[in-house]
Amino acid sequence: MGIEFLKNENIFHLSGGDVSYILKIYKNAFPMHLYWGKRLSDPAISWYLEAPYRRKKLLEGTEPDDPMFLHEFWPYEYPEYGMSDYRPAALEVVGQDGCCISELRYEGYEILEGSVELPGLPSVWAEKEDAQTLKLILKDQILQLQAELYYTVFEKTGAITRHTVLKNLGKDSLKIKKALSMSLDMKHAPYEMLQLSGTALREHWIERRKLGIGETYLESTRGISSHQENPFFALVEKETTEQNGDAYGVTLVYSGNFLAGVSCDMYRSARVQIGIHPGNFGWRLEAGEEFVTPQAVLSYSQKGLNGMSSKFHDLFLNHLYKGKFQHAPRPIVINTWEAAYFNFDHQTVLELAKKAAKAGIEMLVLDDGWFGHRDDDTTSLGDWFENSRKLPKELKGLAEDVNALGMQFGLWFEPEMVSPDSELYRNHPDWCIHINGRKRSQWRHQLYLDLSRKEVQDYIIDSLSNVLSSANISYVKWDCNRRISEPGSEGLPPERQDELLHRYVLGLYHVMDVLTKRFPDVLFENCASGGARMDAGMMYYFPQTWASDNSDAVCRLKIQYGTSLCYPPVMTTSHISASPNHQMLRQTPLDFRAAVSYPFNLGYELNLCKMSDEEIEKISEQTALYKKIRPLVQGGKFYRLLSPFEGNQTAWMTVSQDETEFLVWYYKDFADPEEAYINVRLTGLEEKAHYQAEEGNVYSGDMLMNLGLPIQWKNGDCFYQMWHFKRLDGIDF
Numbered sequence: 001m002g003i004e005f006l007k008n009e010n011i012f013h014l015s016g017g018d019v020s021y022i023l024k025i026y027k028n029a030f031p032m033h034l035y036w037g038k039r040l041s042d043p044a045i046s047w048y049l050e051a052p053y054r055r056k057k058l059l060e061g062t063e064p065d066d067p068m069f070l071h072e073f074w075p076y077e078y079p080e081y082g083m084s085d086y087r088p089a090a091l092e093v094v095g096q097d098g099c100c101i102s103e104l105r106y107e108g109y110e111i112l113e114g115s116v117e118l119p120g121l122p123s124v125w126a127e128k129e130d131a132q133t134l135k136l137i138l139k140d141q142i143l144q145l146q147a148e149l150y151y152t153v154f155e156k157t158g159a160i161t162r163h164t165v166l167k168n169l170g171k172d173s174l175k176i177k178k179a180l181s182m183s184l185d186m187k188h189a190p191y192e193m194l195q196l197s198g199t200a201l202r203e204h205w206i207e208r209r210k211l212g213i214g215e216t217y218l219e220s221t222r223g224i225s226s227h228q229e230n231p232f233f234a235l236v237e238k239e240t241t242e243q244n245g246d247a248y249g250v251t252l253v254y255s256g257n258f259l260a261g262v263s264c265d266m267y268r269s270a271r272v273q274i275g276i277h278p279g280n281f282g283w284r285l286e287a288g289e290e291f292v293t294p295q296a297v298l299s300y301s302q303k304g305l306n307g308m309s310s311k312f313h314d315l316f317l318n319h320l321y322k323g324k325f326q327h328a329p330r331p332i333v334i335n336t337w338e339a340a341y342f343n344f345d346h347q348t349v350l351e352l353a354k355k356a357a358k359a360g361i362e363m364l365v366l367d368d369g370w371f372g373h374r375d376d377d378t379t380s381l382g383d384w385f386e387n388s389r390k391l392p393k394e395l396k397g398l399a400e401d402v403n404a405l406g407m408q409f410g411l412w413f414e415p416e417m418v419s420p421d422s423e424l425y426r427n428h429p430d431w432c433i434h435i436n437g438r439k440r441s442q443w444r445h446q447l448y449l450d451l452s453r454k455e456v457q458d459y460i461i462d463s464l465s466n467v468l469s470s471a472n473i474s475y476v477k478w479d480c481n482r483r484i485s486e487p488g489s490e491g492l493p494p495e496r497q498d499e500l501l502h503r504y505v506l507g508l509y510h511v512m513d514v515l516t517k518r519f520p521d522v523l524f525e526n527c528a529s530g531g532a533r534m535d536a537g538m539m540y541y542f543p544q545t546w547a548s549d550n551s552d553a554v555c556r557l558k559i560q561y562g563t564s565l566c567y568p569p570v571m572t573t574s575h576i577s578a579s580p581n582h583q584m585l586r587q588t589p590l591d592f593r594a595a596v597s598y599p600f601n602l603g604y605e606l607n608l609c610k611m612s613d614e615e616i617e618k619i620s621e622q623t624a625l626y627k628k629i630r631p632l633v634q635g636g637k638f639y640r641l642l643s644p645f646e647g648n649q650t651a652w653m654t655v656s657q658d659e660t661e662f663l664v665w666y667y668k669d670f671a672d673p674e675e676a677y678i679n680v681r682l683t684g685l686e687e688k689a690h691y692q693a694e695e696g697n698v699y700s701g702d703m704l705m706n707l708g709l710p711i712q713w714k715n716g717d718c719f720y721q722m723w724h725f726k727r728l729d730g731i732d733f
Contacts, residue, residue, distance in 0.1 A: 017159075106138055200530060204562035299311040330570065394470070554586060576593045
């Protein structure tokens with residue numbers, strides 16, 4: 001396991017699980033990529049580099065300082081701009097001469113046990129026994145710029161993290177224009193690229209496209225990771241499926257503007273990259289200072305997309321968030337938003353809580369409208385004190401009354417925003433992101449607070465701390481309902497204005513770090529108009545995310561299916577809402593809505609006070625069932641079986657870590673006349689084991705995986721089936 005250095009060949013072999021990652025220091029000068037894929041027994045593959053790589057005649061007899069040495073014909077690990085490499089660079093730095101050129105050369109290496117911490121940034125972490133880290137030291141002698149490339153390889157999964165540290169060793173300042181977290185060159189480009197794209201109410205839809213000559217990049221320039229394109233992609237072969245074939249996954253532990261994707265050159269070699277978006281980005285690096293890029297995460301599997309996803313899930317569940325709720329049961333909540341919107345008071349909330357308590361729901365979350373004088377979305381963001389008209393007993397009294405019912409109490413915030421109609425804005429109009437002399441564009445009647453400024457960070461920390469200390473609050477829903485425009489800060493000098501968007505993210509991370517450490521018993525949930533900031537950076541601080549403001553069960557099948565490609569279901573909240581649904585106006589059965597939510601974090605988003613006794617009884621049955629299966633749902637291994645992007649059906653399953661128990665769900669959105677007989681093939685089971693379904697039927701593992709479960713035919717829309725199996729080892733249901 002870990003990192004092996006083959007001195008005679010100048011090769012580093014990073015290995016873990018069933019994965020190898022191999023790079024070579026070519027001519028003792030440049031780190032070059034050799035291989036990333038299925039684990040190799042013999043990593044001595046220098047011949048792979050020095051065989052005809054592209055145009056042999058140009059390569060023979062050349063040294064790094066030879067005029068014939070052309071950078072564009074070599075597979076780099078971290079390419080710079082300006083040195084005869086015309087593919088996209090990972091690094092662009094402007095020196096005192098105004099020229100944007102650099103050439104990093106190898107200086108040495110270190111091998112460290114465990115992972116390394118990224119100052120001010122979230123990261124996937126590991127104890128010493130779980131991983132090893134390679135630190136490559138490179139230097140540009142003219143710029144006096146040192147670059148440290150970090151590679152951490154994880155023992156269990158073979159997942160690899162990468163980030164870069166840039167240090168100014170000279171006496172003059174440098175200007176960083178582009179500094180990606182990861183770049184590698186693959187000799188043969190995979191056939192296709194898979195991404196998660198969409199918009200509000202349609203997050204994380206899967207798009208799979210053929211890679212051709214040229215650039216295929218994803219990006220966000222909205223100040224957050226965005227609804228439109230998630231900071232995740234996978235490279236796959238044409239024949240790759242959920243269960244079989246090569247899948248190379250890449251994501252970023254970062255919550256701001258990003259650039260990610262692939263550039264294929266004229267020989268179909270692929271340059272794979274991810275990092276901070278270079279648009280409107282710059283960083284002034286003074287003498288003696290350093291700049292740290294966010295962390296990239298790489299997950300390879302030869303067992304298809306499910307194999308790749310399983311490694312991401314394992315890594316994020318065990319090596320990302322590390323607070324109290326890492327492996328603790330997540331409560332069943334009811335949120336007041338779709339139940340009441342802004343129209344509530346102490347008594348109406350309490351009546352909703354009484355109904356919820358009787359139905360087995362464990363927590364009530366009071367959403368937007370409890371603060372300032374907020375009766376709609378035009379006012380009061382930033383004024384984090386109770387609306388005394390709505391809450392005459394204050395939050396403390398309401399929390400006590402909810403707690404007396406045996407329920408926990410949670411609260412909604414949108415801490416990064418300010419309403420122009422607010423006491424905060426009237427007192428500090430300069431605290432928002434803006435450019436003097438230009439309009440301050442509003443979205444939902446609000447502006448962004450400038451978290452690059454310490455005084456703004458301190459205000460948010462202090463105001464939220466006061467609220468969270470004033471009552472027994474067990475949960476915070478942290479929302480973010482707009483995107484950054486007119487990016488300017490009165491707290492930065494003109495030459496540093498292009499640092500604002502990254503400094504904003506660093507300020508946000510500081511605020512979340514302080515608050516989550518100050519209130520370790522509070523469960524924080526991430527939300528940004530739904531899934532606009534669903535990324536591993538947020539999940540480092542907040543262990544779950546509201547995947548979409550669209551709670552329609554049929555839409556959620558695609559949203560949740562796509563989300564699971566990278567992010568674990570336990571980190572995804574899925575609520576049962578009213579019918580007709582408030583976003584789609586679609587009518588769906590209550591049982592179907594519940595079945596879509598069961599494999600994730602179950603909750604409710606409707607007005608129980610308007611439901612019949614029969615419906616309340618049905619919800620009681622749902623919560624009882626979920627509590628029974630919750631340890632398996634929230635602690636098991638998740639596999640996708642049938643894709644809603646490929647037809648009218650969806651299926652997935654969750655298997656316990658010891659493979660003694662599993663759940664299977666099948667869904668059909670709309671009825672088909674006289675459809676074919678369907679069997680759903682399972683995965684992740686022991687072939688020779690026997691499993692008993694809850695109704696008593698016994699099946700062998702190989703039969704379930706090769707023949708599959710038969711689906712009964714039933715007419716009508718929104719049909720589902722659910723099975724609960726246990727391995728035959730004396731365990732009773």
